[in-house]
Amino acid sequence: MLKKLLPYIVLLLGYAVIGQECPTPVLIDPLAGATNVPVNTTIRWNRVNGVPGYTISIGTTPSGTEILNNQSVGSATSYTPPLGLPANTQVYVTITLFFFEEGVADITCASETFRTEEVTSPPPCTLLSFPEDGATGVNVGVNLRWSYSPTATAYRLQLGTSPGASDVLDVDTGNTLSYNPPADLPENTLLFARVIARNENGSATACTEINFTTGAIAQLPGCTSLVSPQDGETGISLTPFLEWQAVAGADGYRVTIGNSPFTAEILDGVRFFTNSSAIINLEANRTFFITIIPFNEAGEAIGCEQQSFSTILGCGPYLDPASGELVTLNPVLSLPDTISFCENEAPWVLEAPDQADGFRWYQEGSDGQYRVISDTREVTLSGTGMYRYEAYNLSNDPVEPASCPSFKEFEVVSSELPTITNLDLQEDGENIRIRIEVSGSGNYEYSLDSPDGPFQDNPLFTGVTPGSYTVYVRDRNGCGIVSARLNEPELSEGFPRFFSPNQDGINDYWQFTPVPGLDAVPLERIEIYDRYGKYLFRVLPGSQGWDGSYNGRALPGGTYWYKALDIEKKIFTGYFTLKR
Template sequence: MLKKLLYILVFLVSLTGWSQDCPDLLFPVDGATNVPVDATIAWESSDGVPGYRIRLGTTPGGAEISEQSVGSSTSYTPNLGLPENTTIYVTIILDFLFQGSSDIVCSSQSFVTEDVTTVPDCTSFRNPLDGGTNVSVFTNLSWNYAPRATGYYVTLGTTPGGNDILPQTDAGNTLFFDPPGELPATTLIYASVVPFNENGSTSSCSEISFRTRDLAPIPGCTSLVTPFSGETDVPLTPLIEWLPVPGATGYRVTIGSTPGGADVLDNNSFSSNSTFVLNFEPNRTFFITIVPFNDAGSAIGCAQENFSTLLGCGPYLDPDSGEFVTLNPVSDFPDTLSFCENETPFLVTAPDTGDGYRWYQVDQFGNETLLSDTNEVMLTENGTYRYEVYNEVIQFGEIIECPTSKEFQVVSSEIPSIRTLIPVETATGFRITVEATGNGDYEYAIDNRDGPYQDSNVFGDVPSGSHEFFVRDKNGCGIVSAPFIQDLTVEGFPKFFTPNGDNVNDFWQFIQPKEAEIVVLQSIRIFDRYGRLLSVITQNSLGWDGNFGGRPLPAGDYWFAATDETNREIRGHFALKR
């Protein structure tokens, strides 16, 4: 528990003075020119930073154009575009959300916008919709930004192209207009919004029409009570509560992780003024809009509010070291575990320190079955598994788990078996290949059971004399060995023969070495360079005459493989000369 409290204290102290890299602009890049006035500004993501604010101004660090919190998003599109032919200063603020923290204000970067020489594009209505019915007489008009626009003309009438309700009016550089007074009830109304700039106005924009309802009161807007707007360290499963509104029969709630987003709740309807929301992500800013409604319609122009959740597991910046730290356990669990086939089931113990553990078996479809929730598990078969170790952290009265997980493979091993030793004579001795079989991961040594061992099964420059080769299973399932008698390949097998019918060296055959241990061979097989078996002779036969299928073979190199009475195989080559 002391460890957990120390974690909490570390991350609730003032976090001023650390070192954190500020992100560079990705678009437009610092110093860019001729940037479109409708550009979306994008920047690099900074590790461990849960949120960003962005200032746009005409002076370094200024916010003359706008200042906006964008949550964890790394891009921002100004609602009203950018002024033309202007140096724009972008100041990115790293927002660490939790109480007592000091946000990092990065140095300003700048770019120059284009000189607009054409009229703007047309816009489209957001409210009311074209063809809408039962529209409140108190409705406001809103529309989308028209690229290159610096203002908008609004006209309202009861006939197509008419202006008897509102003559053409300059609404300014805004995306919202509140008609003066009330609109006529139960009336088909025609509306147009025409974007303009210094080059003129768009001439071909279409108007929309909508029909109003009977005069009736619509509810007003509300505001958050818990959490209050801008609150930090909000629990991950909070009660969202707002002020009740007289005359409202319900509330539509939208919550997103970015301004205007709806990835948590998308215009969900509630009959009361509160609701629980389960499992928010930690250390994030969420944006919420609540719109009361009744039979007469929905509240108009309700503001978006925001709050930030509690810390979670990190990573966070340590104010003392300037390094990122997390509350998750550190784990060194291996990618693969092996066991000997004759030792199942086998016990695996977690190598890491944590407050809890879980072991899962994973099938071919990715489905998981919990095997154990302690620091030990018994495994009986090969396959895919997942290991999880976690710390429990108390934050603001809630216990959260900070896990570290690792998927691993379980494979079985067995003691190896040496099938053969394959020697090849070289100018400096012998190159010997050890052929071993078995279900395991093996390593090899020469002349010493204790090693050193190597992964390669080939030994070069083996000197003359007798040697012993060892094969060891890396998972501890056993060691086997095989001797190598160098004399078998130095003496006894001729280096060449001349089957030309002169009765001298016409046959190739093993010759028992003098002053050496008697060698007993079961068979001698002879191959061509393609591995085709040409002949099998015995130790007591006349030998090979250089023919195959009754026909003499051409001069060249040929190979042999001799098997002794212990089933050890000796290989080599010789020359046939004509």
């Protein structure tokens, strides 16, 4: 069983719980239905969040395995067939989401297909890759290897004691990339090697040969195995200390580590002369494949098996075994885009609104670069401008926990108590409309006749029944509330409700007359407006008043408005009727 051969362990729930499903489409290169695909193509597919591994099958029929049978690639999302694909063939690729866990059903995606190119020429040359050209002291029991020649379907290996000769070895290896001679090569001998690739169109010609020199017959070292972490172990630190069993007679160890069984992104055959090494900056929530080959002057150990280990879950996303949901350790931020403070409260203190293991605050400088100004939950902001907020959680790595941050840029603006500069009244049928005009740098909201609201964003109130009102303006950021009285009772009685400028000596002028007995603050001036808000006349205290004209022309009867200002700068507004 493949599950028992592969040592991977995953701390995730299976399909029955989490509802994982195949992506659409599965393949991203080549795309399903593609034609004339190179035979040496790399097959790539879409990643599925929360899936720890994949297997790939390649065949010439739907779900077929004639070319490749259910090959595990770990968490990699690509695979390059080491021997290429057959030419001019309808190829079917089947990807399986693999959970590595007994009792959890894998998910086999529907096969997708493409057609490879027609090959009409012989393959290019290839060279022996091991031993390398010019190598000396090569073990007489060496396993010979060479590189894939695109479009090749078979290889011939020749080995001789002189250039072009094949007196030591001349064998057709078929479609393979290595050959282990059945008998030892001659010791202490200079040998010349050629690999001749071929396909149905012929063989490669004029290819270069390499040479190497064998050493004396000697004892090869045996293989080794991991001690820490152990083969198949999970939850490994992103900075692990690797240790393997020491091998008697070994001079050193060649170590390869990759993200899949066929790659070497971390270490590619690096030689170590001790049986341990620290590795840094591994990726979280991945399975790593490691091959350790002991060597000495006789050569490398033969047949050493690949092993694996899996790193901690890291920042995610990964599946929570308890809930079956995808989880990420990066905090979710709730800080708004704009932060406002009252300008008379600077410097301002802001506290992070989110739950996290740590915080950092940055301020944008004049050069556009952000610099740290706090690494605690609270930050003191000295001025307006652009800032950056960072909240982070730490992974559970016991050696070097990873920081899982989330960032948010925000703007700090100042606010202030509003100042009511004008109450603009206009006729609205039988009612009136009131527009509140204010000044200030804050963000304000408005209420009519109640300091408790409801408040509205719009400073215009329509359909208001004529009468006495108090308007309230409140800063949204808590900097305060101000009010102004419209038609204050003690003053409204002193403003005439009508006048008739017909020169009959009765109510020919409109002027404010204080009511006896009322302790009212003296007025500074009164301004007269028509129903459309056009300024007409200024009435000064103690003057005769307004005669109902504008620039010497008598105005028609109708409704007119007044705005009065007392010496304490309070504003009073109302309306009256001019009768003709």
